[in-house]
Amino acid sequence: MGQLNMYWTFTKKAFLRSSVYRFEVWSRTGSNLIFLVMWGSIWTALYAGKEEAAGVSFTAMLTYIVVSKFLDGVNEAGTPLWDIQEKVRTGDISLELMRPFDVPLRYLFADFGSVAFYMLTALLPIYFLLFLFMDLTLPTDGFTWIYFILSAFLGFLIRYCVEMTFGLLTFFLVETGGIEDIFYFAMSLLSGSVIPLWFFPGWLETIALYLPFQSIFFLPISIFIGEINGSQIFTSLGIQFFWLVVCYLILRLVWNRASHKVVVQGG
Amino acid sequence: MSIIEVNGLHKEFLIAKRETGVMGAIKSLFKREFTKKEAVKDISFSIEKGEMVGYIGPNGAGKSTTIKMLTGILVPSAGEVTVNGIIPYENRQANAKNIGVVFGQRTQLWWDLPTIESFELLKAIYRVPDKRYKENMAIFQEILGLDEFINTPVRQLSLGQRMRADIAASLLHDPPILFLDEPTIGLDVVAKEKMRTFIQEINREKQVTVILTTHDMEDIEKLCQRMVLIDHGQKVYDGEILAVKERFGKMRTLVVDLEETSKQLYVTGGALVKQEGYRYWIRFNRDEISASDLITQISQTHNIKDLTVEEPVIESIISRIYQEGFTEQHETVHI
Ligand SMILES: Nc1ncnc2c1ncn2[C@@H]1O[C@H](COP(=O)(O)OP(=O)(O)OP(=O)(O)O)[C@@H](O)[C@H]1O
Ligand SMILES: [Mg+2]
Numbered sequence: 121m122g123q124l125n126m127y128w129t130f131t132k133k134a135f136l137r138s139s140v141y142r143f144e145v146w147s148r149t150g151s152n153l154i155f156l157v158m159w160g161s162i163w164t165a166l167y168a169g170k171e172e173a174a175g176v177s178f179t180a181m182l183t184y185i186v187v188s189k190f191l192d193g194v195n196e197a198g199t200p201l202w203d204i205q206e207k208v209r210t211g212d213i214s215l216e217l218m219r220p221f222d223v224p225l226r227y228l229f230a231d232f233g234s235v236a237f238y239m240l241t242a243l244l245p246i247y248f249l250l251f252l253f254m255d256l257t258l259p260t261d262g263f264t265w266i267y268f269i270l271s272a273f274l275g276f277l278i279r280y281c282v283e284m285t286f287g288l289l290t291f292f293l294v295e296t297g298g299i300e301d302i303f304y305f306a307m308s309l310l311s312g313s314v315i316p317l318w319f320f321p322g323w324l325e326t327i328a329l330y331l332p333f334q335s336i337f338f339l340p341i342s343i344f345i346g347e348i349n350g351s352q353i354f355t356s357l358g359i360q361f362f363w364l365v366v367c368y369l370i371l372r373l374v375w376n377r378a379s380h381k382v383v384v385q386g387g
Numbered sequence: 388m389s390i391i392e393v394n395g396l397h398k399e400f401l402i403a404k405r406e407t408g409v410m411g412a413i414k415s416l417f418k419r420e421f422t423k424k425e426a427v428k429d430i431s432f433s434i435e436k437g438e439m440v441g442y443i444g445p446n447g448a449g450k451s452t453t454i455k456m457l458t459g460i461l462v463p464s465a466g467e468v469t470v471n472g473i474i475p476y477e478n479r480q481a482n483a484k485n486i487g488v489v490f491g492q493r494t495q496l497w498w499d500l501p502t503i504e505s506f507e508l509l510k511a512i513y514r515v516p517d518k519r520y521k522e523n524m525a526i527f528q529e530i531l532g533l534d535e536f537i538n539t540p541v542r543q544l545s546l547g548q549r550m551r552a553d554i555a556a557s558l559l560h561d562p563p564i565l566f567l568d569e570p571t572i573g574l575d576v577v578a579k580e581k582m583r584t585f586i587q588e589i590n591r592e593k594q595v596t597v598i599l600t601t602h603d604m605e606d607i608e609k610l611c612q613r614m615v616l617i618d619h620g621q622k623v624y625d626g627e628i629l630a631v632k633e634r635f636g637k638m639r640t641l642v643v644d645l646e647e648t649s650k651q652l653y654v655t656g657g658a659l660v661k662q663e664g665y666r667y668w669i670r671f672n673r674d675e676i677s678a679s680d681l682i683t684q685i686s687q688t689h690n691i692k693d694l695t696v697e698e699p700v701i702e703s704i705i706s707r708i709y710q711e712g713f714t715e716q717h718e719t720v721h722i
Pocket of ligand 2: 450451452568
C-alpha cells in the first residue's frame, strides 16, 4: 500500500511538472494537429471520392486516422526514447539504483502523470471538438467504448515496455542510431499508426500481425471503428495481453542486465 | 560490530579498448579487447557509530569507487563490505534507507522540479512521517537557509544552493550514515563554512556517522579527527589527523631570496628542495637544526634579501605524502 502511494507520488509530481512546460504542450499539440491534417489529406486523396476501399468506408478511414493521432498524442506524452537514452548516458538512471524503488515502475508512474496532464489540458478538449464537428463514426454502444479504452491502455503499456527496453539498450551500445531507426520504423509503420494493416501487402501484414507493435495502434483503433467486433475483440485483447506479458518480461530482462552492468562495470 | 566494515575490498574495471578507424570498428564487433583497471586494491577499515572520517587521496585514487561500493551501486570484485549490518550490493534498497549520499559533482534531485517538490518526492520515497518531515525541514531551513530558493527549479539553483539542497535531501529520512563525496566542491569560502557547520551539527546532534571525501584539507581539519588516506587504490594511512601533524609537523621549510649575484647555495642540516632563480626552498627538521642556525649558516656566505619560514599545514603535509609516499622524512641530504 505504502509502495503504491510512493509510485503515485511520482504521478502527481509529473503532472505538476508538466504544467511548467506549457510551451511544450502547445508545440506538441501543434505538431500533432499538423500530422493529423497531413494524414487526413493523404487519405482523402487516396480515396479520391470513393465510398469504400478494401471494404472500409471513407468515414471509417478518416476516423481511424483521427483516433490514431489521438493515441499518438497519448503515447508521446510519456518519457520519449531520446530522454531515456540521455538519462542512461548521463548516469541519471544509474544513480537511481541507489533509491529504494523500482526504476522502470517509477518511470511508468511518472508517465501516467504527464499523460494525464496532456490529455486533460489538450488532447481531450481538442479531439472532443474534432469529433463534434467532423463527420466521423463513433462507437454506438458503451461496451465498445470500454473495450477500446482497455485496448488502448494495454497498447500504452506495451509501447512503454518497448520504448523503455529500446532506451535501456543504450547501456550496451556505443552507437544507438540503428536502435532509433528500428524503433521509429516499428512505431510508425508496423504499428499501423498511419496505414491500417489491411492495406499492407500480404507478406508485410503477416509480419506485422506477428509483432507486438500492432497492439499499440492498429488493434485499439480497429475496435473503435468496429472493424474488429464481436468475439474478435476478445481475441485482440488476448493478443495484446500476451504481448504485454512478453514485452514486460523482455523489459525486466534488459533492465536486470543493465543494472547488473552498472553495478559491475560502473555503467 | 562497527557500523561500517570494509575488509580486503577490491574493485577492478574492465575497460573495452576502442579500436581506431573503420577496420578497428569492424574488428571490435567480433572481438573486444579489455584492459583491466584496478581502482581499489585491498582496502580495509572499520568505522564506529558517530565517527566522522575524512577519506582522502589524489585524483583517481579510488575514493568515489569505494563510496559507490558502500552505497551498493557498485559490486566489489573481491572483499567484504557491511554497512549497518547490511551487505549493500546484495540488498541495495534496504541499504538505501540507512544511508544518505551526496555526490558533490552531480545532483540527485530531480532536475526540472522545484526544490520543494523534490523534497516531497523524497518524503514519499522514504516514507518519512509528516511530523519528522516538518521537523527536519525546519532544521534545514534554519541552518541551510533553504527557504531562499525552495520554489526554484533545481536546474536554476546556484552551485552553493544546489549543494545545500542536496545535503538536506540526503538527510531527510534521518539516515544513521552519511556519505559525502566532495560536498564542498566549487563552493565559495562562506558557503564552505556553512556547509561544514551543518555537517558538524548533524554529526553532533544526531550521531550521524559520516564519511567525507574532499580535496580541501580545511574540510578535513575542521571536521574530522580521523582520516583514511588512499593512493592508487591502496590505503596508505589510517589514523588521527593530529598524529600525522605530529609526525610530519617537525618539518619546516625555509625560503630565502638571495642577492642576484650570489653563487650557488649549499647548506648542511637542511635539504634544498626547490630553486627558482635566486629563491631557494630548504627543508629541515626542527629537532635537528633550528631556523636561526640555518640562517646564520647561509648568511656567512651569502647575502639574504628576504626570508620566510613555512610551517607545514595539513594541506602541504598531504600533498607531500601524495608525492613522496608515507615515509618519515629525515633527509639531511647535502646538495
Ligand atoms: N566506471 C568506470 N569504468 C572504468 N574505470 C573507472 C570507472 N570509474 C572509475 N574508474 C577508474 O578508477 C579509478 C578511481 O576512480 P575514482 O572515481 O574512484 O577516483 P577518486 O578517488 O574519486 O578521484 P577524484 O578525486 O578525481 O574524484 C580511476 O582511475 C578511474 O579512471
Ligand atoms: Mg571522486
